[in-house]
Amino acid sequence: MTNGSRQLHLNLFILASGHHEAAWRHPASTPERMFEPEFYGDLARTAEAAAFDAVFLADIPKLDDNIAFNAAGLLDPLVTLATIAMATERIGLIATAWTTYTHPWALARSLASLDHLSRGRAAWNIVTTDSAAAARNFGLDANPDTATRYQRAEEYVDAVLRLWDSWADDPIQLDRTTGRYVDPSRIHQPGVRTKHVQVAGALTTPQPPQGYPVLVQAGSSNHGRAFAATYAEAIFTAQQHIEDAQAFYTDVKTQATAFGRRPEHLKILPGLSPIIGGTEEEALRLQTELNELTVPAFGLIQLKDFAYVDLDHLDLDERVPEEAFAGAGNVTDNNKAAPRCTPTSSVARSRPCASCCTSWPARADTRCSRARPSRSPTTCSTGSRTEPPTAST
Numbered sequence: 001m002t003n004g005s006r007q008l009h010l011n012l013f014i015l016a017s018g019h020h021e022a023a024w025r026h027p028a029s030t031p032e033r034m035f036e037p038e039f040y041g042d043l044a045r046t047a048e049a050a051a052f053d054a055v056f057l058a059d060i061p062k063l064d065d066n067i068a069f070n071a072a073g074l075l076d077p078l079v080t081l082a083t084i085a086m087a088t089e090r091i092g093l094i095a096t097a098w099t100t101y102t103h104p105w106a107l108a109r110s111l112a113s114l115d116h117l118s119r120g121r122a123a124w125n126i127v128t129t130d131s132a133a134a135a136r137n138f139g140l141d142a143n144p145d146t147a148t149r150y151q152r153a154e155e156y157v158d159a160v161l162r163l164w165d166s167w168a169d170d171p172i173q174l175d176r177t178t179g180r181y182v183d184p185s186r187i188h189q190p191g192v193r194t195k196h197v198q199v200a201g202a203l204t205t206p207q208p209p210q211g212y213p214v215l216v217q218a219g220s221s222n223h224g225r226a227f228a229a230t231y232a233e234a235i236f237t238a239q240q241h242i243e244d245a246q247a248f249y250t251d252v253k254t255q256a257t258a259f260g261r262r263p264e265h266l267k268i269l270p271g272l273s274p275i276i277g278g279t280e281e282e283a284l285r286l287q288t289e290l291n292e293l294t295v296p297a298f299g300l301i302q303l304k305d306f307a308y309v310d311l312d313h314l315d316l317d318e319r320v321p322e323e324a325f326a327g328a329g330n331v332t333d334n335n336k337a338a339p340r341c342t343p344t345s346s347v348a349r350s351r352p353c354a355s356c357c358t359s360w361p362a363r364a365d366t367r368c369s370r371a372r373p374s375r376s377p378t379t380c381s382t383g384s385r386t387e388p389p390t391a392s393t
Contacts, residue, residue: 009234009267011054011094012047014040017071019273021302022293024071031071040080041087054092054123056216056236057081061101062133069298078110085118094123094216099156100149101129101138104192105199108163111213112205120209124160125216126231128153150223152196157215157231159197162190164212166202220248220331229255229266238271244331245270251332 016034017024024031033039044055057077064072077095085093093114097107107124115122128149135143144152171186192199217232219225228235229252239245253263275290277283296316303309311320 009269010050010052011056011092011236011269012043012052013056013058013236013271014043015058016040016074020275020290021070021298022290022295025293026290034071035073035075037083037087040084044084044088044091048088048091052091054094054121055081055084056094056125057096058125059096059098059127060129060131060134061098061137062131064301066298066301069295069301078114081122082114082117085114085121091121092123092214093118093121094125094214096125096127098127098129098134099153100144101134101140103199104156104159104197105163105201105203108160109203109205111160112164112203112208115208115210115213116205122208122210123214123216123234125218125236126153126157126227127218146221146223148196150227153227154230155192155194155197159190159192159194159199161212162192163199163203164208166190167205167207169207172206225252225332226255228252229261230259232266234267234269236269236271239331247331 013019016039017031018026018029023029030039047055057080059074059077064070078097081093081095084091095111095114097111111122111124130143130146130149132143135141143149166188168186168188171183173180173183175181187202189201190199214233215231216234216236217224217228218236219228220237225248235252237245237248239248249268252268253266256263256266275283275287277286300311303311314320
């Protein structure tokens with residue numbers, strides 16, 4: 001790569017049932033394989049052969065209310081990615097894990113273990129999770145408010161970084177002559193005690209091969225963007241219009257600079273949901289087939305879950321009223337990322353409720369395209385960082 005050139009990063013977002021709500025119903029799909037280890041290995045090897053940087057697994061710790069119409073069930077991302085690591089050689093492994101319901105010591109060890117078992121390919125998609133049902137699954141009466149969740153997340157990530165540093169680079173001596181296995185002076189006690197997080201001792205797992213697994217974040221709200229600008233090395237986002245994408249990019253990069261970071265060390269990963277065919281006509285036909293398999297009742301539940309909007313009172317042929325999304329905000333000023341993307345794609349076009357339900361499954365930008373030959377594989381992984389993530393003080 002010549003000086004001044006830029007590298008395109010491609011990542012595979014694996015959603016076993018498909019990113020279109022009706023993908024599992026299409027005759028060409030194989031939903032019966034979504035709990036088989038070979039299924040994930042096959043997908044990851046295909047992405048690796050196509051020179052993708054990483055595979056990404058999302059997660060939420062609750063069973064959705066809309067399971068009647070969707071392929072329900074998720075495997076644990078860390079366990080699944082450990083399986084993928086054994087089936088691949090180079091591709092990065094991005095696991096989603098929550099800061100609100102777990103303890104940093106346990107998660108730091110799991111991610112360090114994945115980094116060792118994959119020879120330095122692990123990454124952590126940091127989420128706080130805004131779900132009352134998820135909170136109840138972990139014994140909480142309610143979810144903490146947004147500010148509290150992100151304050152805990154900051155303390156949590158700082159604790160994880162200190163835990164990964166609790167083993168120095170070279171504490172293991174393996175001196176068979178003296179019988180000395182490790183130099184205890186090279187292992188440190190983090191001693192973290194903050195408002196939301198307390199951690200005393202070092203990990204039982206040596207320092208990860210990368211030093212720190214790569215930090216990824218997917219929040220687009222005001223709190224989420226500030227958090228990403230502070231900690232993340234890559235941000236997943238899904239904008240519906242190029243102007244919104246440019247505004248998001250500028251905002252996050254500006255915040256990163258204000259926090260003392262080099263903006264080029266923060267990569268923006270826009271979400272795309274391509275529908276691919278041998279020709280554009282074939283791709284459009286596949287899109288039509290998928291949309292015809294959708295269930296409007298499922299779309300309405302999706303809108304409640306992701307856009308916090310209840311449209312049950314509307315007839316499916318009625319236009320979606322603009323006031324349904326009052327207060328959604330815009331790309332650089334919003335309290336929740338999901339609702340602000342919906343008005344631009346439904347209300348602005350004065351679309352009927354049924355159309356809104358059909359188009360909602362592809363929350364990333366959806367495009368139809370004809371297939372193109374893939375380029376020769378090259379070595380790709382999440383890779384080592386050129387600087388550690390730094391927080392403002």
